[in-house]
Amino acid sequence: MGRNAAAVLASIVGLVMVLTAFARPLEFLGTAVVDWFNVLAAIAFVLGGANLLKMNLLKISARDAGWGYSAVTVSVFLITIGVGLLKVGAHPDPLHPDVALSGDKEAVGGAFWWLYEYAMSPITSTLFALLAFYVASAAFRAFRAKNTAAILLLGTAFVVLLGRVYVGVLLTSWIPADNAWVSWLRLENLSGIIMGVFNNAGTRAMMIGIAIGIAATSLKILVGLDRSYLGSSD
Amino acid sequence: MSQLNAPLHDPAVERRANRMMVVILAIACGLLALRALIGSSIGSGADAVTEHGFGMVYVQESPKGFVSEVAKDRAADGTEVEVRTWKPAAPGQTPEISWTEWNEVTAGEWAAAQRARADAPASAPLVTVSWPRTAGVWFAALMTLAVLSFLWRDNPVYKLAESVVVGVSAGYWMIVATWDTLVPKLAGALVPAWTKAHLMPSLESAGVDWWGLVPLGLGMLLLCRLSARVSWLGIFPLAFVVGTFAGLRFVQNIESDLLAQVATMFEPLVVVKHQALAGADAAATPPIDWAGSIGASLSAVLILVGVLSVLAYFFFSLEHTGAVGGAARVGIWYLMITFGASFGFTVMGRIALLAARLEFLFDDWLWLIDPSGKH
Numbered sequence: 001m002g003r004n005a006a007a008v009l010a011s012i013v014g015l016v017m018v019l020t021a022f023a024r025p026l027e028f029l030g031t032a033v034v035d036w037f038n039v040l041a042a043i044a045f046v047l048g049g050a051n052l053l054k055m056n057l058l059k060i061s062a063r064d065a066g067w068g069y070s071a072v073t074v075s076v077f078l079i080t081i082g083v084g085l086l087k088v089g090a091h092p093d094p095l096h097p098d099v100a101l102s103g104d105k106e107a108v109g110g111a112f113w114w115l116y117e118y119a120m121s122p123i124t125s126t127l128f129a130l131l132a133f134y135v136a137s138a139a140f141r142a143f144r145a146k147n148t149a150a151i152l153l154l155g156t157a158f159v160v161l162l163g164r165v166y167v168g169v170l171l172t173s174w175i176p177a178d179n180a181w182v183s184w185l186r187l188e189n190l191s192g193i194i195m196g197v198f199n200n201a202g203t204r205a206m207m208i209g210i211a212i213g214i215a216a217t218s219l220k221i222l223v224g225l226d227r228s229y230l231g232s233s234d
Numbered sequence: 235m236s237q238l239n240a241p242l243h244d245p246a247v248e249r250r251a252n253r254m255m256v257v258i259l260a261i262a263c264g265l266l267a268l269r270a271l272i273g274s275s276i277g278s279g280a281d282a283v284t285e286h287g288f289g290m291v292y293v294q295e296s297p298k299g300f301v302s303e304v305a306k307d308r309a310a311d312g313t314e315v316e317v318r319t320w321k322p323a324a325p326g327q328t329p330e331i332s333w334t335e336w337n338e339v340t341a342g343e344w345a346a347a348q349r350a351r352a353d354a355p356a357s358a359p360l361v362t363v364s365w366p367r368t369a370g371v372w373f374a375a376l377m378t379l380a381v382l383s384f385l386w387r388d389n390p391v392y393k394l395a396e397s398v399v400v401g402v403s404a405g406y407w408m409i410v411a412t413w414d415t416l417v418p419k420l421a422g423a424l425v426p427a428w429t430k431a432h433l434m435p436s437l438e439s440a441g442v443d444w445w446g447l448v449p450l451g452l453g454m455l456l457l458c459r460l461s462a463r464v465s466w467l468g469i470f471p472l473a474f475v476v477g478t479f480a481g482l483r484f485v486q487n488i489e490s491d492l493l494a495q496v497a498t499m500f501e502p503l504v505v506v507k508h509q510a511l512a513g514a515d516a517a518a519t520p521p522i523d524w525a526g527s528i529g530a531s532l533s534a535v536l537i538l539v540g541v542l543s544v545l546a547y548f549f550f551s552l553e554h555t556g557a558v559g560g561a562a563r564v565g566i567w568y569l570m571i572t573f574g575a576s577f578g579f580t581v582m583g584r585i586a587l588l589a590a591r592l593e594f595l596f597d598d599w600l601w602l603i604d605p606s607g608k609h
Contacts, residue, residue, distance in 0.1 A: 002469060005470070006470050007473065009474055011477060012477070013478050013481065021485040033478055035419055036448055038415050039415060039420050039449035040452055040456065042412065043449075043453035043457070046411070047457055047459060047460070048404065049408040069393050072398060072401065073398075076397070077405045081409065084405060085412065091333050096436070097320050099432065101433050102433070112406075116406060118371065119374070119399070120403055121374075122377055123399040123402075124399060127381055129588035129591050130381060133385060135577075148567065149567065152567055153570040153573055156573075157574040157577045158578070160575050160582075180529070184529065197533045197537055198536070201536065201537045201539075201541050202568045202573075204537070205542075206544070206572070208541070214491075215484055218483055221480040222477070222484065229473075229476045230472070
C-alpha cells in the first residue's frame with residue numbers, strides 16, 4: 001500500500017514537471033515543486049549530518065577500534081555546525097548592520113571561512129592530488145599495448161599528456177609552425193585535433209546514448225514501471 | 235601475492251620503517267628550524283627587514299562605522315510607517331554600530347607600514363600579523379603533509395587528516411544547505427517576519443506561504459529514516475525527489491543533450507576556406523586555403539563517422555556482424571581514443587592540483603619561492 005502510494009506520488013510530481021515544460025501557464029507549479037525539491041535536498045544534508053553523528057557516537061560509546069578518530073570527526077563536525085550557524089567572526093551586512101546574522105556566512109576572516117580555507121580545501125585538494133601518483137602507478141601496471149584498441153588508448157593518452165607540457169611542445173618544435181600541411185604534426189596541434197575531432201565525436205555519441213538512457217529510465221519511473229528506488233517490499 | 239605482502243608483516247621490517255620515518259621527521263623539523271633561523275628579507279630599500287619566521291599572514295585594519303536614518307513611508311495598506319536605513323558614518327561622525335575588518339596585505343606592505351607607523355603613529359593604519367590566519371596556514375600545511383604521508387602507507391597522521399575532512403565537509407554542506415535553502419525557502423515561507431527581522435533582512439516576502447508546509451512535512455518524513463521503527467515513512471520524500479528529478483531530467487536531457495547534440499551534426503561536410511589578403515583589393519577573390527579547407531572538411535567527416543560508428547556500437551538490437559560489425563569496430567576505436575584523452579586529461583588535472591599544493595607549501599608556508607610577490 002505504502003509503496004504504491006509512493007510510486008503514485010513520484011508519477012504525479014514527475015508528470016507535473018513534464019507538463020510545466022509544455023504548458024507555460026502551469027510554470028508556477030513547476031517552480032513550486034522545484035523549490036520543494038531543493039528544500040528536501042537541503043534536509044537530506046541535515047539527515048546525512050545526523051546520520052554521521054549517530055554512527056560516530058555509537059562507535060565512541062562502544063569504544064570500537066579507531067574511536068579516537070570518530071571523536072575527532074564528531075568534534076570538528078560540531079564546531080563547523082556551531083560556527084556556521086552562528087556566523088562566528090562574520091560581520092553583519094553593511095546595509096543591515098543591526099541584524100547580527102545578516103552577514104555572509106563565508107565572509108573572509110570568519111571562523112566558517114577559516115575552516116573551509118585552511119582545513120577543507122587543502123585536505124580535499126591534496127587527496128585529489130594524491131590520485132596523480134596512484135593513477136600513474138595503476139596505469140603503469142595495467143596498461144599493456146596488446147591490441148589495436150589498447151594501442152589507441154595508450155597512444156592518445158601519451159599524445160594528450162605530452163601536448164600540454166613544455167617538454168612535449170619542445171619535442172616537435174622543429175616542425176615548421178607556419179606550414180599548414182605539416183604543422184598539425186606538432187604535438188600541441190595533434191593533441192588539439194584529438195580533443196576537437198576524435199574526443200568530440202566520442203563524447204557526443206556518448207552524450208546522445210546517455211540522454212536516451214536517462215529519458216527511458218525517467219519514463220519508466222513516471223509510468224510506475226520502475227520502482228527499484230523504493231527498495232524491496234520485504 | 236603472499237611474497238609481496240610478507241615483508242610488511244615482518245616486525246623487524248616494520249620497526250626499521252618506523253625508525254626511518256622518525257629520522258625523516260627529525261630531519262624535516264631540523265630543516266624547518268634552520269629555515270626560521272635564516273629568516274627572510276621582507277620589503278625593499280629602507281623598509282627592508284629580516285623576519286625570522288615563515289608562513290605568516292599580515293593584515294591591515296579597516297574600521298567600519300554606520301549611522302541610521304529614519305524616514306516616513308507608506309505601507310501597502312496606506313498607513314504611515316517609519317523606515318530605518320543605514321549608511322556608512324562620515325569622517326568625524328560618531329557611528330552607532332562599528333566593527334573592524336582585517337584585510338590581507340603582503341609582507342612587503344607590512345614592512346612599509348612598520349616604517350610609516352614609526353614616523354607617524356597616529357595617521358598610519360595598523361598592519362599586523364594575523365595569528366588566526368597564520369595558524370591556518372600552518373594547519374593547512376601540516377594537513378597537506380599528513381595527507382601526502384599516505385604515499386608511505388596508511389598511518390595515524392593520515393587518518394587524523396581524514397577524520398578532520400569528513401567532519402568539516404559534512405558540517406560545511408549542512409550549513410550551506412541551511413543558510414542557502416532552508417532559511418530563505420522554508421523559514422522565509424512559513425515565518426517571513428521573524429526570518430526578515432533576525433536572519434535575512436534582504437528577504438522578499440509577500441506574507442506567510444502555507445505551501446511551505448509540504449516540503450516541511452516531507453522533510454520530517456525523511457528524517458524518520460534515522461529511526462528503524464518508522465524508517466519506512468522515508469519512502470514518500472524519496473519518491474517525491476526521484477519523481478521530480480525524473481520529470482526534470484526527462485525534458486532537460488532530451489532538449490539539451492539529445493536534440494542539441496544531434497543538431498550540431500548538421501554541418502557542411504565540405505568546407506572551403508579562403509586565405510586572408512592583407513591590404514588587398516576588396517573586390518578580388520582571395521585564393522583558396524587548400525590545407526585549411528582539407529583539414530576542416532576532414533574534421534567534419536571524421537566527427538560524423540565517429541558519432542555514427544559509436545552509436546552503431548551502442549545499438550544492440552542488431553547483431554554486430556557485417557557492415558554493422560565493421561562500424562561498431564570503428565566505434566570502439568573512437569571510444570578508446572576518447573577514453574585515452576580523458577585519462578590524459580585526468581592525470582594532467584591531478585598533476586596540476588599536486589603542483590598547486592606544492593606551490594602552497596613552498597610559497598605560502600615556507601617562503602622559499604615567491605612567484606606572486608607576496609613576501
